[in-house]
Amino acid sequence: MAVTVDDIKLSLRIDVTEDDPMIKSYLDAAEDYVQTAVSKSEDLTIYKQYDFAVSLLTQFWYQNRVTDMTKTPYQVVSMIQQLRGLVTG
Numbered sequence: 001m002a003v004t005v006d007d008i009k010l011s012l013r014i015d016v017t018e019d020d021p022m023i024k025s026y027l028d029a030a031e032d033y034v035q036t037a038v039s040k041s042e043d044l045t046i047y048k049q050y051d052f053a054v055s056l057l058t059q060f061w062y063q064n065r066v067t068d069m070t071k072t073p074y075q076v077v078s079m080i081q082q083l084r085g086l087v088t089g
Contacts, residue, residue, distance in 0.1 A: 002045065003027060003055045012059055023062060030057040034076075038083045047086060053079035 005023050008014075014023075034053045035044055044050040057076045 001051055003031075003051050003058070007055065008058050008062070011055065012062065019062075023058065026058045026061045027054070030054045030061065033057060034080060034083070037080045039087050042087045044083055044087070047083055049079045049082050049086070053083070 005020055005027060008023050008027060009020075031054050034050060034057065038044055053076050056073060056079070060073050060076070
């Protein structure tokens, strides 16, 4: 199951459509971020942790739109570590 803009909007209780392009941009970047952090060659979409990490990261970026963010949320890091363990065995 891939995370959609509507999934993010539902989770954040967003009713308007004005931010849809920005949410989509964050969602695409979050997918790339998690994929690259774990493995460029493995298909991570088969793991529930992947969708969860992508969703959390997208929501975090949407809610914290500042340019000086330097830390990835702990929950996302935890999901990435779990995915690495699943991929590497």
